[in-house]
Amino acid sequence: MPILHVETEPGFFITAEAYGNPKHRPVLLLHGGGQTRYSWGDTAKFLADAGWYAIAPDARGHGDSDWSAEGHYTLDYLASDLRAIVAQLDRKPAIVGASMGGMTALIAEGERPPGSEPICTAIVLVDIAPRAEQKGIERIFTFMSKNLDGFASLDEAAEAVAAYLPHRPRPADHSRLEKNLRFRNGRYYWHWDPTMLTLWRNNTRPDQQIRTEERLYRAAQALTVPTLIVRGGMSDVVSEKVMAEFLDTVPHVQSVSVDRAGHMVAGDSNHAFTRAVINFLMSELANE
Secondary structure, eight states, rough: EEEEEEETTTEEEEEEESSSSSTTTEEEEEEEEOOGGGGGHHHHHHHHHHHEEEEEOOOTTTTTSOOOTTTOOOOOHHHHHHHHHHHHHSSEEEEEEEHHHHHOOOHHHHHHOOOOOOOOOOOEEESOOOOOHHHHHHHHHHHHHTTOOBBHHHHHHHHHHHHHTTTTTTOOOSHHHHTEEEEEEEEEEEEEEEEHHHHHHHSSHHHHHHHHHHHHHHHHHTTTTEEEEEEETTOOOSOHHHHHHHHHHSSTTTEEEEOOOOOHHHHHHHHHHHHHHHHHHHHHHHTO
């Protein structure tokens, strides 16, 4: 698949992988924190087969995109990258954002200047809402905080993933897992900048978290494009209570749950997740 390198600020590049015909309607796939563009499974391929031009970037500090020497990993920088990517497309994209990627989409679209045109045609939020269950967030941080010194083998990395995602069947091989790791000095490391972890922990302190939730709710309420939230049926980040709260506050948002999927919806139940996304995009953007 074609590899794209998009300059989002002077000398700073985001790497993305593209699927499908560039003349087709674009859809951006924004992964979650600590993931890479490979975290979407076959979603990009299926979108391309359905007539979309699917672009899956590595967020700043993740995968093959540039890592910020200054530690610029807040939502403001992520949203700025997204706006820069969109500005370089020929057509407005639909945006599918998982967790961190969903928050990025909310800020980039929901905080655009009053009277300006939307930057996208639709948004799909993947297991993320303005408020999240703290226990689920803590479980993510605990997993990310472990093994910062790397793994001796792919098998060791696979064991760590299996312990974190016990509901997910183990893959027959480690080829996809290997794409989310980097090999250096004889060990495998997660392919994201560890300095982000400290920043994220500071941003989830109770006082900071309340401000972030309020900001995300304001952004969600400002959305005018078709919006869908896809919840993992077993998610401990977006519980049924959190989702109901979100839908009550922002009633124009549609919703769907994917059974037997946790927070990592696309990885847990890729076909069901992708069907939900394609059905939504096809129904809402039929005339685009």
